[in-house]
Amino acid sequence: MSSPAIAPQTESARMHIAPDFAGMELLTARYVHHRFAPHVHDTFVVALIEQGSERFRCRRAEGVANAGSIIVIPPAEVHTGQSGGESGWSYRALYPAPQKLGELMAELRDGDARLPVFDRVVFDDPALFRALQGLHAVLIACRDPLLRSCAWREAMTPLLRHAGVVEPATGREDVAVRRAQELLRADPNGALTLDDLARAVGLSPWHLNRVFSRSVGLPPHALRNQWRLAQAKRLLRGGLSPAEVAASLGFADQSHLHRLFKRAFGVTPGGYIQSKNVQDRIEPFR
Structure with missing residues (x-):
């Protein structure tokens, strides 16, 4: 009797673009034999290892990132990547432009848009991993601008904590929250963005999203x-x-x-x- 055929180890890669996030690239890939030559990006790299493991080398560190790990590489840092085992690795990656992270930093630090500095390359944070997976999926599949902008801040804020960024204290801001609810009720077909709401009530988008969620129990897009x-x-x-x-x-x-x-x-x-x-x-x- 002949031995059963062994299924080939397939590779795949698909790139999406988020135009409303400064053209941010979103990669979903599975590699087995592929090796990335030393290269750089003009963006940050935020990679989520979903299966298998990836062996990497960059200026600051080298090693293996296993399933559940988050890899963060800053712009212009030379790095490589290849499978960390025989079965390859599957991952999602986001490539946020420095401009986008600078805007979020400015919201968190009263206008100071200096870019975050991460002291490590690999992070183990299951809650953040799930949040970033959700953000990746939303930016690919959902066109709702309010959901997209809320998901961005809800996922990226805890990532910035790993760069030592301390979130500002917030009050209740009851008047701003009530006004935001009125605007959302008047916008059932989803034209408003979080930036629109924030400008209308005089808060930063991050501040509004935080106090709204705390006061109402749901973020703006979910209440709408x-x-x-x-x-x-x-x-x-x-x-x-x-x-x-x-x-x-x-x-x-x-x-x-x-x-x-x-x-x-x-x-x-x-x-x-x-x-x-x-x-x-x-x-x-x-």
Whole structure:
């Protein structure tokens, strides 16, 4: 009897671009035999090792980063990369421009846009790893500008803690939070960005996102989605189809509405319509 065929070890790489983040590149890749020659980027590199391990060498350090590790390399630092074992490695990487990190640093340090300095290359921080994975996924798959900008600050702020950046103290800012809620209610189709909201209420985007989440219990994009879902119920009861509701309320598509609706209410929009129709056919008790 012949031995079973062994599946080939495949390699793949796909690059996405986030135009609203200064053209930030977003790589999703799996490599087995590929070796990166010594090279540099004009951006930061934030790599998330999801499977396997990567062997690297750069000016400050060399070693192996295992699954769950975060690699951070500053601009213009020569580095290499190759598999740290026979099975290769899978990873996601973000390449934020110095300009974007400088803007966030300015929000955190009262206008001081000096770039962060990391004293290590490899970090082990499971919560940050998950947050950066989520940011990577959002920037690839979601067009909602409010969600994108909130996700950026929620993921990158804890990364900057590893560079010794101390977040400023924040108060309640009740007036600003109430005004932001009013603006979000008036913008169900999702035209506002976090920058727009922050300018309107006189806070930095990071400050607004932090005090809003602390005061309301949800970040701005999540609260706006709750209002959208309440409106979705009303429109579904009024006879609109899920596709029409998704389009009228600014959801990315019908599946986006379906996913959020099921998560919030336990039934899909179609199931909600069916329940409503069954209720309508029930003869009132006399």
